[in-house]
Amino acid sequence: MIQVNQVNKTFQLGDQPVHALNNIQLKISPGEYLSIMGPSGSGKSTLLNMLGLLDIPDDGEYWLQGCDGLALDTVPMDEEVRARYRRDHIGFVFQSYHLIPRLTAAENIELPLVLAGIPPDERKERLQPIIQRLGLEQRAGHLPNQLSGGQRQRVAIGRATIMRPKLLLADEPTGNLDSHSGAEVIELLEELNNDGITLIIVTHDMDLGDRAKRKIRMVDGEIVLDKSREQEPS
Amino acid sequence: MRWQDWFHLVFSSVRYNPLKSLLTSLGIAIGITAVTLLTSLGEGVRGYVMDNFSQFGTRIIAVMPGKDDTSGMGGMLSSVRFLTLGDAYSLERLPHVDYMVANVQGSGPIKFGARSRNTEILGTTSSFQQAWDFPLASGQFLPVNRGQVSSAHAVLGQKVKQELFLAQNPLGKFVRIAGQRYRVIGVMQSKGSMLGFDLDDMVYIPADRALTLFNREGLMEIDVVFSAQTTSSKMAERIHEKLIERHGQEDFTLITQDEMLDSLDSILSLLTLGIGALGSISLLVGGVGIFTIMTTNIRERSAEIGLLRAIGTSRNQLLSLFLGEAMLLSFIGGLLGMLAAMAILLITSIFAPSFPISPNPIYLIAALLISGLIGLVSGIRPAWLASKMSPVHALRNE
Numbered sequence A: 001m002i003q004v005n006q007v008n009k010t011f012q013l014g015d016q017p018v019h020a021l022n023n024i025q026l027k028i029s030p031g032e033y034l035s036i037m038g039p040s041g042s043g044k045s046t047l048l049n050m051l052g053l054l055d056i057p058d059d060g061e062y063w064l065q066g067c068d069g070l071a072l073d074t075v076p077m078d079e080e081v082r083a084r085y086r087r088d089h090i091g092f093v094f095q096s097y098h099l100i101p102r103l104t105a106a107e108n109i110e111l112p113l114v115l116a117g118i119p120p121d122e123r124k125e126r127l128q129p130i131i132q133r134l135g136l137e138q139r140a141g142h143l144p145n146q147l148s149g150g151q152r153q154r155v156a157i158g159r160a161t162i163m164r165p166k167l168l169l170a171d172e173p174t175g176n177l178d179s180h181s182g183a184e185v186i187e188l189l190e191e192l193n194n195d196g197i198t199l200i201i202v203t204h205d206m207d208l209g210d211r212a213k214r215k216i217r218m219v220d221g222e223i224v225l226d227k228s229r230e231q232e233p234s
Numbered sequence B: 001m002r003w004q005d006w007f008h009l010v011f012s013s014v015r016y017n018p019l020k021s022l023l024t025s026l027g028i029a030i031g032i033t034a035v036t037l038l039t040s041l042g043e044g045v046r047g048y049v050m051d052n053f054s055q056f057g058t059r060i061i062a063v064m065p066g067k068d069d070t071s072g073m074g075g076m077l078s079s080v081r082f083l084t085l086g087d088a089y090s091l092e093r094l095p096h097v098d099y100m101v102a103n104v105q106g107s108g109p110i111k112f113g114a115r116s117r118n119t120e121i122l123g124t125t126s127s128f129q130q131a132w133d134f135p136l137a138s139g140q141f142l143p144v145n146r147g148q149v150s151s152a153h154a155v156l157g158q159k160v161k162q163e164l165f166l167a168q169n170p171l172g173k174f175v176r177i178a179g180q181r182y183r184v185i186g187v188m189q190s191k192g193s194m195l196g197f198d199l200d201d202m203v204y205i206p207a208d209r210a211l212t213l214f215n216r217e218g219l220m221e222i223d224v225v226f227s228a229q230t231t232s233s234k235m236a237e238r239i240h241e242k243l244i245e246r247h248g249q250e251d252f253t254l255i256t257q258d259e260m261l262d263s264l265d266s267i268l269s270l271l272t273l274g275i276g277a278l279g280s281i282s283l284l285v286g287g288v289g290i291f292t293i294m295t296t297n298i299r300e301r302s303a304e305i306g307l308l309r310a311i312g313t314s315r316n317q318l319l320s321l322f323l324g325e326a327m328l329l330s331f332i333g334g335l336l337g338m339l340a341a342m343a344i345l346l347i348t349s350i351f352a353p354s355f356p357i358s359p360n361p362i363y364l365i366a367a368l369l370i371s372g373l374i375g376l377v378s379g380i381r382p383a384w385l386a387s388k389m390s391p392v393h394a395l396r397n398e
């Protein structure tokens, strides 16, 4: 469960303050599928980074439910605690993949396991089904620059999910992909959501945004629209 | 993180851009080569000098005229008495003395027939040959002096013999040394040179005759070789007493060989350390190189750092990864430098075997440790910066 209360974030651009998040109020239940849309510069990435504990709000509260079921306000958390929380509970997928160029596809996927100090046998056990599911059996030993964009993004998804997080955040995951591989990536993400992961996607693509069960629209750092498909008369 | 994985990650980033990594470690490599070569040279020179000085053993006391720590020049000039052959023979009769060698040295022409040569002339006593264990090639060495003026006998060094007599047998022949007639009674075997001093280009004549020849009143040095039954300090004590008794004052200087070797050794060791330190300046330059490259590296790789932070790499893990890279680069440099130095030493030992170089494994290990340390020190700031980057900021900086 996610609960965001009265969160603000201001950046200083030159001498111009930019209100990237303006009094954000948001509640997300486990297993939801959200899309965040809005014009460029409206604060979508800032919101996502905040939800992913990469960024800290200036004020307000951000409650996250830990694995013990207890909700914690993450705003005063120490950076090292956040890092650990990110590793264990949150997966990120970025527009530009962010793979480590000198590690193979398989090594990129298992990186969070390596950081967590999990021994190779167990890593292999957890890696195998994921590589199969991503359809990367033939590519596991390749370096990122030997992979197509779609394959790279699938590697990134593998890395984001190998720790079995509860929350998966994707910032324009199809932004660099053609429509075919974009659709494949989205299908993969939706499958994961069907398995129970909370999925939040930032996108500029209307069709893609419409597929989400709950749509949020942002303008100038404010949530101007938050609607669930259930409420829609269809 | 398990250490094997840590090593794999560190190694993979160093290997990813081999040329860049190699260039980065080059500074350290050159520094280590310099330090290794310089210290090997220093050690070599030390060993060479020490060998030369200790080849005659350590149970030696040298007596020289004059005392250099008396106060005031006037007193010294007025009252100095020369070391005479009488002094020398009185020392020879002291207990525990194995050999006494009196020396007076000069140079001059030696002639045989039409051939002539300028050589060192050493006036010495008959014990010279046994004391220093210089083997004879033929004939005999100078005979023992019986208290009267020695006969005009000469012993030739190997080179002098070859230059003057070619293939002829010189024994019994007469040569002219600084105008005086001497009969050749022996020839020394070749002994090579010691500290640049050619021991074969030398003529030996009785010390009393040399004093007259050079028109000197005193000996230059009396060497006393004593037996193992006494100690250096006790022996020095006895010589001291004897000469005071004869001269009435301390107008001579005693130098014991072990004292001399000790101070020589510490001077030369210090010298080795000094030139080693000089070489480490280039190591410092190498360290600055690693620092620079690592700092720019971190700027270039900020997206990667952001990603690592995003997926939960702790600050300490990030710090250790970047420190590991700096240390590995530096260590590779150290290893390369050491190999280069060994190759140079090997080539030198093949083409100039007499060149005094002796690589000391302690210095080699120290050089490797130092290179790792330099990597550590020069990597600390860049790695610290990397670990301090805010994840969002790092991710935005693409």
Ligand SMILES: Nc1ncnc2c1ncn2[C@@H]1O[C@H](COP(=O)(O)OP(=O)(O)OP(=O)(O)O)[C@@H](O)[C@H]1O
Residues within 6 Å of the ligand: A011, A012, A013, A018, A020, A038, A039, A040, A041, A042, A043, A044, A045, A046, A047, B393, B396
């Ligand atoms: N680190 C930062 N420093 C300064 N300004 C920032 C920073 N991060 C974001 N901003 C500003 O905050 C505002 C919101 O940025 P954000 O990246 O969240 O927009 P976005 O909705 O994701 O836009 P886009 O669709 O183009 O990705 C922008 O005006 C941006 O310039």
Ligand SMILES: [Mg+2]
Residues within 6 Å of the ligand: A044, A045, A046, A171
């Ligand atoms: Mg954005």
